[in-house]
Amino acid sequence: MNDVKQKVSVMLVDDHPMVQDGLRACLSFYEDIEVVGSTCNGGDALTEAVKLEPNVILMDISMPTMNGIDATEIILEKLVNTKVIIFSMHDSVEFVTSAIQAGASGYILKDTTSEEVYYAIKTVLNGKTHFSGSIANTLIKSPKKLENEKLTTREQLILSHIARGNTSKDVAKILNISFRTVEAHRRNMKVKLGLNSLAELVRYAVNHGLIKK
Amino acid sequence: MIFSFRLMFISVIQVIITASITFFFVTSEYKNLSNESLKTLQTFMIQQKEQELKNYTVIALSAIDHLYESADKDNTVTQSLVTNIFDRILYDNGNGYFFVYDDKGVNISHPIQPHRVGKNHWELENDKGEKMIQILIENAKSGGGYYRYNWVKPSLAKETEKLGYSTYLPKWNWMVGTGVYLDDVNKQLTTIQNAIGIHINKTKHIILFVALSSIFAIFSLELFLNFKHKRKSDIKINELNQRLINLQEEERRRISRELHDGIVQILISIKYNLEATKMKLTKVKVEYPESLYTGERNLNTAIHEIRRISHHLHPQILDELGLSSAIEALVVEFGKRTGISVSVKKPAVRKLLPDHVNTTLYRVVQESLTNIEKHAHATETTVELFINRRWLTLTISDNGNGMPNIDNQPETPNGIGLRNLAERMAYHSGVFDVKSTQRGTVITAKIATSSFSNYYGRSNLEVVA
Numbered sequence: 001m002n003d004v005k006q007k008v009s010v011m012l013v014d015d016h017p018m019v020q021d022g023l024r025a026c027l028s029f030y031e032d033i034e035v036v037g038s039t040c041n042g043g044d045a046l047t048e049a050v051k052l053e054p055n056v057i058l059m060d061i062s063m064p065t066m067n068g069i070d071a072t073e074i075i076l077e078k079l080v081n082t083k084v085i086i087f088s089m090h091d092s093v094e095f096v097t098s099a100i101q102a103g104a105s106g107y108i109l110k111d112t113t114s115e116e117v118y119y120a121i122k123t124v125l126n127g128k129t130h131f132s133g134s135i136a137n138t139l140i141k142s143p144k145k146l147e148n149e150k151l152t153t154r155e156q157l158i159l160s161h162i163a164r165g166n167t168s169k170d171v172a173k174i175l176n177i178s179f180r181t182v183e184a185h186r187r188n189m190k191v192k193l194g195l196n197s198l199a200e201l202v203r204y205a206v207n208h209g210l211i212k213k
Numbered sequence: 214m215i216f217s218f219r220l221m222f223i224s225v226i227q228v229i230i231t232a233s234i235t236f237f238f239v240t241s242e243y244k245n246l247s248n249e250s251l252k253t254l255q256t257f258m259i260q261q262k263e264q265e266l267k268n269y270t271v272i273a274l275s276a277i278d279h280l281y282e283s284a285d286k287d288n289t290v291t292q293s294l295v296t297n298i299f300d301r302i303l304y305d306n307g308n309g310y311f312f313v314y315d316d317k318g319v320n321i322s323h324p325i326q327p328h329r330v331g332k333n334h335w336e337l338e339n340d341k342g343e344k345m346i347q348i349l350i351e352n353a354k355s356g357g358g359y360y361r362y363n364w365v366k367p368s369l370a371k372e373t374e375k376l377g378y379s380t381y382l383p384k385w386n387w388m389v390g391t392g393v394y395l396d397d398v399n400k401q402l403t404t405i406q407n408a409i410g411i412h413i414n415k416t417k418h419i420i421l422f423v424a425l426s427s428i429f430a431i432f433s434l435e436l437f438l439n440f441k442h443k444r445k446s447d448i449k450i451n452e453l454n455q456r457l458i459n460l461q462e463e464e465r466r467r468i469s470r471e472l473h474d475g476i477v478q479i480l481i482s483i484k485y486n487l488e489a490t491k492m493k494l495t496k497v498k499v500e501y502p503e504s505l506y507t508g509e510r511n512l513n514t515a516i517h518e519i520r521r522i523s524h525h526l527h528p529q530i531l532d533e534l535g536l537s538s539a540i541e542a543l544v545v546e547f548g549k550r551t552g553i554s555v556s557v558k559k560p561a562v563r564k565l566l567p568d569h570v571n572t573t574l575y576r577v578v579q580e581s582l583t584n585i586e587k588h589a590h591a592t593e594t595t596v597e598l599f600i601n602r603r604w605l606t607l608t609i610s611d612n613g614n615g616m617p618n619i620d621n622q623p624e625t626p627n628g629i630g631l632r633n634l635a636e637r638m639a640y641h642s643g644v645f646d647v648k649s650t651q652r653g654t655v656i657t658a659k660i661a662t663s664s665f666s667n668y669y670g671r672s673n674l675e676v677v678a
Contacts, residue, residue: 016478022485029492062474067533089477089520092530093545094538110481111516114488150537151561159562160670193561208562208600209666 007031008121011054012038013045013071014087015063019110023058026114033121042066049075054082056121059104061088061095069095070153073102077154077181083124087117093138096131101152106130149192156210158185162198163205221435225428232424239420240413247409251402258398259376263359266378269391270357273302273311274380286384296322299389307367308394316354316386318346325367339363353381353388366394374399455640462527462572469527472519480516484509528575535563536571537598540578544596547582553611558597565605565669570660573637574607577645577658580634581609589613589654600662607658615649631656 010033012020020038027033037052039045043065049057057075059068072084085106086099096107105124108116109132120130131139151159161171168182175182186201195201205211277295284291299311299322313322318335334346345362352358357380364375377392487509494501523529531539537559548555566574578596585591591613599606631647638645644659 014478015474016482018482019478019485022482022489025489026485026492029489029496061533062470062529069533089473089481089516090530090533092542094530094534094542098534098538111484111513114485114492149561150559150563153564156562156564156669164670206666207602207662208560209565209605209662210562210669212666212670 007034008056008125009034009036009052009054010121011036011045011049011052011057013040013042013057013063013068014038014060015040016060019060023114023117027117029114030118033118040064042068042071045071046074049082050078053079055125057082057084058087058117058121059084060110061086061090061099069098069102069104072099072104073152073154076103077177085120085124085130091134091138093135096135096139098150098152101150102154107135108132109135151189151192155185155189155192158182159189159201159205160210162186163202163211218435221431224431228424228427228431232420232427236417236420239416243413243416244409247406251405251409254405255398255402258401259395262376262393262395262398263378266359266376266391266393267357269302269304269309270378270380270389273299273389273391276302281382281384284384292321292385300324305393309391310367311389311391314346314350314388314390316350316388318350321387326365349377349379349390350388353379353390357381361395364392364394366396369396451636451640455637458637459569462569466527466532466568466572469523469529472523472526473529477516477519477523480512480519484512484516487512527572531571531575532568536566536574537563539575540596540598543575543578543582544594547586547594551586553585553591553594555594555596558595558599560598560600562600565600566660566665567668570641570643570665573634573641573643574658574660577607577634577638577656578609580631581656584616584631585609585611585613585654588616591653603662605660605662605665608655610653610655612653614653615651616647616654634658 010027012023012035014020014023017040024035024038027035036054037048039048041063045057045059045068046066057072059072061068063071068086068088072086075082076084083105084103085108086095086104087108087110088095089110091109099107106120106129108120108130112132116132123130158171158175161174162168166174168179168186172179172182189201190196193201193204195204277298280291280295280298284295296313299313301324303310303324307325310324311322312320312324314320314334317333318337319333320329320331323329336344337346339345339362343362345360348360348362352360357378360377360379362375362377363372364377365371366373366375373394373396375392375394377390379388379390381388487505491501491505528539528542530542537557541557541559544555544557547553582594585594589611591611594609594611597606597608597610599608635645638658638660641660642664643661644657646657648655648657
């Protein structure tokens with residue numbers, strides 16, 4: 001992938017066509033990058049990403065139908081080789097940690113330069129992470145570690161399905177993902193919540209108002 | 214309200230009028246009736262007394278009959294025997310006696326006032342100028358008659374009204390009289406009259422009581438209806454108020470989104486267009502004009518400003534990541550700005566609450582932190598969001614010096630006010646509580662878990678893929 005001859009395929013997910021066009025215009029100056037596709041919302045991004053299997057997705061957060069963080073998590077369940085960089089105006093550390101939880105490899109602010117965008121794309125392709133300067137600062141200053149205790153959107157959804165009496169197999173079918181992915185989510189949840197059994201998971205879901213008693 | 218007051222006024226007036234009319238009618242009727250029967254009673258009692266007197270006189274005359282019939286015209290011996298008999302006929306505890314005068318008014322016998330014997334009383338007058346003895350003699354001569362006059366009653370030793378009856382012994386030219394005193398009759402009549410007065414008084418009291426209790430009932434009913442009406446309208450006003458607040462929040466959210474997702478995105482695209490321009494210039498080896506830099510700088514300022522306004526109107530993080538993340542961001546920013554040490558505890562789950570509740574709880578934290586910053590002089594603050602089986606509980610506590618009572622807290626022009634927050638929480642069927650001491654303040658806002666346990670499932674389970 002580092003081969004200069006081999007172009008990096010990039011997909012843009014942003015609900016604003018003008019931003020897409022501007023970014024496209026900038027990226028067109030880099031010969032090793034090719035924008036292979038773009039969508040305007042999180043929901044479309046899921047199908048489009050599976051179809052295109054891009055190397056990198058630049059993902060906005062605030063979008064209709066599904067936000068970028070939730071879309072990232074679902075896309076990465078299926079495309080293990082794709083890297084996602086969140087590309088947003090939100091600079092609060094909460095967004096950054098949520099994005100990291102969802103599996104994003106980088107987080108850059110929209111008011112950055114196109115040089116940084118290019119640099120971030122190259123960095124995540126090498127399996128590293130990249131955060132915009134100001135965000136990196138907040139992450140370092142923030143005394144709190146990345147919150148591992150919080151459930152991701154996907155995990156919470158799976159938990160509510162399980163609490164409704166669905167088996168992992170059912171859930172896999174409902175969400176159109178593999179059985180092993182569901183099982184992995186279940187394991188993660190148990191670790192995060194410090195719970196041991198299915199019964200405890202169900203009780204947790206009920207007690208926290210995820211489903212009706 | 215004014216209408217109902219007028220209605221009440223009319224009802225009260227009507228009660229008063231009815232009560233007065235009833236009172237005057239009943240009492241005057243009763244008085245008339247009683248006076249009539251009193252008169253009848255009096256007449257009856259006098260008639261009884263008259264009959265009595267006649268009977269006594271008949272008995273007395275029959276006692277002397279045998280002496281009188283056989284005696285001569287001027288038999289002084291028989292005459293003194295007869296007066297002796299008369300002197301001894303006493304009745305009614307000595308109040309009843311017989312007296313004798315001749316036709317010239319000279320007293321011949323008087324058992325109670327012996328000093329009158331032998332003296333002439335022809336001219337004896339009472340207050341009204343009646344010559345009493347003359348009248349008695351006249352009555353006697355005309356076959357017996359009754360006469361009411363005042364005389365000393367022996368048992369009382371003072372003058373009272375007396376009903377006298379006199380008859381004539383023509384052979385000796387004697388007038389024989391006796392009498393009963395009417396004071397007991399009068400006393401009886403007065404007693405009855407008093408009883409009537411008491412009865413009328415009683416009637417008056419009953420009517421007064423009925424009238425007053427009617428007025429009281431009208432007042433109470435009015436008060437009750439008013440109270441109910443006021444409570445109803447209070448509830449309505451509060452509901453309207455909350456609906457307005459919800460609308461306002463909705464509007465703020467919409468404008469915030471328009472700014473952030475609309476205007477800002479356009480500005481961003483302009484930024485990239487400027488960048489593309491720069492790259493183009495680099496490619497053709499032309500130096501950037503100064504105005505390009507200025508334009509970029511100003512654009513950045515614009516983006517920054519609009520984002521600030523957008524965030525102030527409504528924090529998007531609340532919609533994107535949920536309440537706990539929004540609170541965390543708020544608290545971190547608060548700590549950074551004020552230097553107060555802050556800690557946050559929150560559950561592992563999120564996006565459980567409907568938007569309005571979410572926004573309200575967010576405003577609770579926002580307002581509490583504003584209060585802490587302005588008044589509390591605290592060094593530590595803890596914000597905790599906690600869910601258990603029954604409640605979602607939000608607490609904001611500090612170690613400051615407390616705050617003024619929630620009810621007399623001054624309304625700050627920019628702040629929402631804790632009282633308004635309490636009302637908003639109540640609108641969402643929640644609980645709001647402020648406990649403030651000199652060692653700190655704890656603000657608690659609670660929402661029943663049951664009130665939102667359906668929300669997550671309804672809004673999220675459709676998300677497939």
